[in-house]
Amino acid sequence: MAEVEFTWALDGYCARYGFLAQPEGLTMREAARVFQLDPQPPEAGTLNDYITAALRERNLDYFSFFLHHYETRLNGRVRRFLMREGLERYDPERFLDYKMGCVLAMLDCLPGYDPMKEADFLTYAHYFIGNALLECRRQEEAGSFQSLDEYKAARGIAWLYNNSGKSTKDVIAEYANHQNCTEMTAAEYLALAQCNRSRVPFYQTVQDEEGEETGEDVSRDDSWNYADILWNSIRAKAVREAFEKLDYREQTLLEKRNAVCMTCGRVSPLSTRTSFEDLAVQFEGSTASGAERAYRRAVEHLACLLTEAGVIHMVRLKRKSQTRRKQKIAAAIYLYQVDNDGEWGEISFDFERGTAEVTALVGWDTSRTHRFANLAIQELLNCNNKALPKETWLVKEL
Structure with a gap:
């Protein structure tokens, strides 16, 4: 018919x-x-x-x-x-x-x-x-993929990468053989999936008995970094609204350093991101270290705006005192603040024993688990003793 x-x-x-x-x-x-x-x-x-x-x-x-x-x-x-x-x-x-x-x-x-x-x-x-x-x-996914076919291909190789336990090279070869495409094409799909992981949640593809698809995180690496503050598990619309409140220099630093375009939503491979040296040249009178500091301030400003918008929680840490033994910090007292509300709590650390005690709790961090204090404790106890920060900040998703 x-x-x-x-x-x-x-x-x-x-x-x-x-x-x-x-x-x-x-x-x-x-x-x-x-x-x-x-x-x-x-x-x-x-x-x-x-x-x-x-x-x-x-x-x-x-x-x-x-x-x-x-x-x-x-x-x-x-x-x-x-x-x-x-x-x-x-x-x-x-x-x-x-x-x-x-x-x-x-x-x-x-x-x-x-x-x-x-x-x-x-x-x-x-x-x-x-x-x-x-x-x-x-x-x-906020426009990361040019077509549905590209999206399905990226999901397919992401599922294979996440579940096979094989090296990237072996995954690319296996996918190319199974889909009858070149290894270069397969590598592009995997790179696209991994880039997307740095900005929104990405889920693997697997067929169930009805031919539908299940979802799991594509990445094996859940470590925190500055790109995660921008995109990981944060609604793209809220990020865009906060991004628009930044000044031109902050916007440029964030886009070029993270290889993203906030206009079209496209994410390029991290290998194409602009170095701090090149950013310093773009903003005359700056050095590479100065550009890096400016970039980190821009990330912090964006995080503050997202906190105000109710998208994330932000925990600030500031070292109040410390005790050193043999060139290492044996103990320290850190102040912590939640969502920039002005009130500070206090945590006492014993780095030799790997223990910590909350000596003054922030007023509204009153849940049984003290989730914000515990976040700060976990971060500092897992930190290299020689790299313990004087001041830092962390984010926690809602």
Whole structure:
């Protein structure tokens, strides 16, 4: 059967049924029941009968009848995908965005469905729905990938790298052999996945029994660095808003040093980032060490803005006193402050024994675990004794 030529516009259909509207104060129950009709649609023998009627009559009312009955199963598929990606399943707006992406994908592939091939429409549409979910996820990656195919390739090699335990060279060779591409192409996909890891959460790809995908962190290295303050597990929108409040020099330092473009969201390999020497040349009258200090101040300023926006917590540490033995710091007292609120707590460290005691708790750090004090303790006890900072700051995600 040749592809059916529909006489209606897809956008017009969506507008007719209000599928693109997302009212303020949307509840999860409303998002899960957006396609329920009252009164009940006419009964049909199977779900596929609605689809064949839509094609035969060229009337998408039948497609809305199909959605009325299929919605519960569609909700389940979207929830499973969000859960496996590590995303919030109970955010009504996100849930509806993903759900609408699936519906639009089904509408898009509907004209190409041929009932004469004796395959159910849901079997035919399964691949398109999966791509729609991945496309929604790709959009949340803040524009790191130029196409869905590129995104899927990066996820595939990321999964192989994370689960095989092999070296980068072996992973690239295995992926290239399996996908019948060059090792250069495979290396580009892996580099793209690793660059993306430095700015937003990235999840691995693995198929379950329904052909959907699960999610795990792509990177084996969870160590903290300045790039993580910019991007790791922080919403890109909040970062952009904070970034816009920085002055031109701070913005330039952050973009060039981290090899990111805040305009388009593209992340380049870290090997292309600008050195502090080159940054010093760009800002005349500075030295490499001066450029590095300016960069760190810019990162700190951005972290302060994100703290004010309620995206992260920020813990400042300042050494109050110390005791030295044999060129090493044997003990020290550090002050700590949370979210720049002005109140300081105090922690006493015994570095010879590897112990610490909170002697004065910050006023609102009153949870049983004293999470901010413990963060400071863990950081300093794991620090090289010869590199113990006089002043520093840490971040903690909400």
